[in-house]
Amino acid sequence: MVSRPSPQRVTASGTKTHAAAHMDRVLISLGCDPALLSDVFGDLREEYADRSAHEGVLAARGWYVREIVRSGPHVVWNAIRNGSPAARARLAAYTLAAMVTLSLITIAWVTRNGPPARLVAGAIDYSDGIVVNSLRPVQLSMRVLDAAGHRLSQTDVRYRRVSGVSIPVSTGVVVKCKERGDAVVRASVATLNKDFVIHCEPIRTLRSAGWHNFVVGESARTLSVDAVGLDGHPVTRIAARLRVDDSTIATLDGDGRLRPLRAGQASIDVEIGDRVTGAEVTVFEAVRTFEGLRPDQRWVVAPIHLRRGESLRWPLPTGRFFLSFSADSSQVPTTRGFIGLFGSSSIAQSPVRLTVAGPIMCIRMPEPKPGDLDTHCLARAPGATVHIALAGPGGLNEIVGSLGLERQE
Amino acid sequence: MRRHDLFYKLGVMPTATLGTLELAALLAVARLGNDAYGLAIRRDLASRTGRDYSVGAVYTTLQRLEDKGLLTSRHSNPLPVRGGRSRRHFALTGAGARALREAERHAASIWAGVGKTLRPRLA
Numbered sequence: 001m002v003s004r005p006s007p008q009r010v011t012a013s014g015t016k017t018h019a020a021a022h023m024d025r026v027l028i029s030l031g032c033d034p035a036l037l038s039d040v041f042g043d044l045r046e047e048y049a050d051r052s053a054h055e056g057v058l059a060a061r062g063w064y065v066r067e068i069v070r071s072g073p074h075v076v077w078n079a080i081r082n083g084s085p086a087a088r089a090r091l092a093a094y095t096l097a098a099m100v101t102l103s104l105i106t107i108a109w110v111t112r113n114g115p116p117a118r119l120v121a122g123a124i125d126y127s128d129g130i131v132v133n134s135l136r137p138v139q140l141s142m143r144v145l146d147a148a149g150h151r152l153s154q155t156d157v158r159y160r161r162v163s164g165v166s167i168p169v170s171t172g173v174v175v176k177c178k179e180r181g182d183a184v185v186r187a188s189v190a191t192l193n194k195d196f197v198i199h200c201e202p203i204r205t206l207r208s209a210g211w212h213n214f215v216v217g218e219s220a221r222t223l224s225v226d227a228v229g230l231d232g233h234p235v236t237r238i239a240a241r242l243r244v245d246d247s248t249i250a251t252l253d254g255d256g257r258l259r260p261l262r263a264g265q266a267s268i269d270v271e272i273g274d275r276v277t278g279a280e281v282t283v284f285e286a287v288r289t290f291e292g293l294r295p296d297q298r299w300v301v302a303p304i305h306l307r308r309g310e311s312l313r314w315p316l317p318t319g320r321f322f323l324s325f326s327a328d329s330s331q332v333p334t335t336r337g338f339i340g341l342f343g344s345s346s347i348a349q350s351p352v353r354l355t356v357a358g359p360i361m362c363i364r365m366p367e368p369k370p371g372d373l374d375t376h377c378l379a380r381a382p383g384a385t386v387h388i389a390l391a392g393p394g395g396l397n398e399i400v401g402s403l404g405l406e407r408q409e
Numbered sequence: 410m411r412r413h414d415l416f417y418k419l420g421v422m423p424t425a426t427l428g429t430l431e432l433a434a435l436l437a438v439a440r441l442g443n444d445a446y447g448l449a450i451r452r453d454l455a456s457r458t459g460r461d462y463s464v465g466a467v468y469t470t471l472q473r474l475e476d477k478g479l480l481t482s483r484h485s486n487p488l489p490v491r492g493g494r495s496r497r498h499f500a501l502t503g504a505g506a507r508a509l510r511e512a513e514r515h516a517a518s519i520w521a522g523v524g525k526t527l528r529p530r531l532a
Contacts, residue, residue, distance in 0.1 A: 071465025
């Protein structure tokens, strides 16, 4: 190690400024080598004077700040290498404090609020208006945002109806739709005005969205609802709130499209305005036959393709289950219809004849549509079978469809 | 081709013990003689290499060279233009001069046999 001579210093009575002396003391207390500090700041000062004379004070100051930032890591590294444990601890504390301060300043800068710049109706920006399906008064939520999208807690927003159907608008932007039609409402805050359209589509009757059967892997389908307005005509402009009770079985996207995920059943709550209804979704697992079904395979569907004279015999599980046939291979059989009449061991109807045998009894239900079969069965012991055959002479030469089985707990 | 391009591409390859900036700083001190202090060395490096090294980087390098015994330094009287601080003048030690000669030999051995057309003319 080569010993370095200490730099000659000039006291405050000389040309060295108080600020520079203070900076030196702080950095030396953090472990910096006094000689290095004297050299670095001396060079910066000398070149700053030179640049000020040739390039101007502003340019020189910019250069000075840039050089301080660029030299900072070297000075810190020098302090880490040369400083005592106490000085290193002070350096760590200073660095942490600087980082925290910088982070707080950054957060404050990013999250600062500006003047009102945008009015947004509801949770999202309804560029094509707000749909009101309720007959009761509805509280609309208006949000005041600044240019950066920060929500302002300002509440002095004023509203008034500008045109369209007559709807009462209170100061708290509560609207009441008594008839079908559109109205334009103006919201004002400070110098900001925003007109938004309210589509009044009150619903008198909402019918159940019914049963929706899927096979695992099938593409999503739109969940349709049957809403009737005060005038008796269907309402097509709807703002609905949909909820699936088990989103591991099926999910709903923002457009009301239902996507099956795994075998099972789930309920869907449909809330439109002040009306509520429900729907059920059953997702079946595709299997080749009913042979070798595991106990956990509760919802299964198998393809059926029979030519005249051909038949199939498959074992059935014990317990209660629905057994349904659909002549359309592209559709899952509709299970769980309404119980109609008692059947015998023969539950056949054209074009397919279904016969059960063994320790089993079945109740036949009305066909969901012509050519389909739906039964509810109880197999009391192992050994029950179902026999599937194409109906006798005069019928079809072949049939393509699917047989669904829904086991009940 | 500019001088600093030659300097980098062909003339001065780092030796086993000296880094590129260390070697460049040693050469700058050798060139500047009695005027070899931090600001002058930094300007010399900038003009020859085309790179604007920070003040901290240059002094860290010079200090490292002094620690290795390749440079020695002395302080001038305090100067008003430096805010009352003194200049630190550097000079090559005997070990520093040997290191430069070794670096030159090293570069020459690397370039040996390349041919006159490719051989750089170090100014």
